[in-house]
Amino acid sequence: MRAMAVIENGKPLQPIELPTPEPEGEQVLLEVTHCGVCHSDIHIWDGFYDMGGGKVLTLKDRGVTLPLAMGHEVVGRVLKLGPRAAASGLKVGDLRLVFPWVGCGTCAKCRADEDNMCLKPRSIGVYQHGGYATHVLVPEPRHLIAIDGLDPALAATYACSGLTVYSAIRKVMPLPPEEPIVLFGAGGLGLNAIAVLRALGHKRIVVVDIDARKREAALAEGATDVVDGKADTPDEVAARVIAACGGPVEAVIDLVGAGPSARAAFASLRKGGALILVGLYGGDLPLPLPVMPTRALTVRGSYVGNVKELRELIALAKGGKLPAIPIATEPLEKAGEALNRLRAGQVIGRIVLAADGKF
Incomplete structure (x- = not known):
């Protein structure tokens, strides 16, 4: 698979080739169609967080390794199913929104659909390759949400931007x-x-x-x-x-x-x-x-949100109650330019990387 990846923190993203994953167990392989560009990607790209008082938290301290294809606001089409994922009812070609804030998959929080509170996070686009790539591997079918009737570019933003504010508002x-x-x-x-x-x-x-x-x-x-x-x-x-x-x-x-x-x-x-x-x-x-x-x-x-909240948010959107925000689409190759525009405060709404046959 192809990706625009962080090779070195603070340096321009680079196009790279990576092995296309083969789904195992309950895993699902998607071909990426859309991926939002989020401000938190800038922190991953830079490689640190400002903790105040002259202190920083590095992404290395958090267990993030390079090279990394960022991108956690992902919509894609099902390409392959692991042997245990077939029973979920998913079919090759289904368009799905990805819940990216996945955890270990076995702890009480994960099994309660509160993966974002897992103590061993494996978030897509942070700890494993995400949507700045042609393909993304999702751990379980429950992390995939149907978005029938929604604009997939807008729906992609709901995986982080929308979910994050929905969870905060609920608090x-x-x-x-x-x-x-x-x-x-x-x-x-x-x-x-x-x-x-x-x-x-x-x-x-x-x-x-x-x-x-x-x-x-x-x-x-x-x-x-x-x-x-x-x-x-x-x-x-x-x-x-x-x-x-x-x-x-x-x-x-x-x-x-x-x-x-x-x-x-x-x-x-x-x-x-x-x-x-x-x-x-x-x-x-x-x-x-x-x-x-x-x-x-x-x-x-308030840290992002859980998959239950994302399902609720998508239900709101499908009900026609959720107004759209401004969306600008760009090809994957312009991911670095999009990040620079975001850093400079030049983006109104959201930039979404869209395949359009060009990923």
Whole structure:
């Protein structure tokens, strides 16, 4: 199989040939048709995460090995089935969305369809080759979801961008529809979060971003209010959020995950409020410990989502309730260019690598 792979962290992606896997047991081999380009791919490409305070976590520390074909937002056609996968009802030629956040497959979390909480992760596009390639190997049929009637380019984004925000939103629900929910970040995650909130019937969606173009995109997607996130201090941003919302807020979801965004988000909370941290930009968030219990605040991380949540999200989309986000398609050979555009903040919505017979 062919792939655009990370050969050396921080260096341009390189086209390489890899052995095409032969599925065993319950494994399923797919021919990739679409693969989203996600901001977390930039961290894998760079090879580290900024942990704040001058500390970094390297991908080598996490067990990621090179060369690696990244890509975890994958749609493909079934090409081959392992001997034990045939009983699943899958057929060669079926188009399926891949749940990429797979684990060991045997622990209690994996068997409960909560693979993303497995202590031995094997995520596709992170620990094993993903969708920046012509083929991808999926561990079990349960990680494949039918997307009949959906645009496969858009559906690909649901495996990470859509699932990640859906899972984060579930962590602050239920809330009254008119209660403001604040989203920091109007990239692919932010626009999918607006779409999910609208699909769930939420009425008040406030979006914070430093880029005027992305704030305009958020309004076009259905945000009720936008806030300029560019300021001298996080407290200034928090004051703008509080003014836009008519007071401190019950729920903030930080899709950026930078030190300044997290500080502004935390400072925006009302008593009993919750901050859900999603983004991986980097940095740290110092917490005033007496304030946490006296104001009954919650700060919680949300890591992607599980396959049960992805099935729920796809059901929403199939029901016609999930508005589309802007999608631009590019051939696999332009994966490196797509990553550079994403790093430079030039992408509105999502770039999806599409085969179109050219992978």
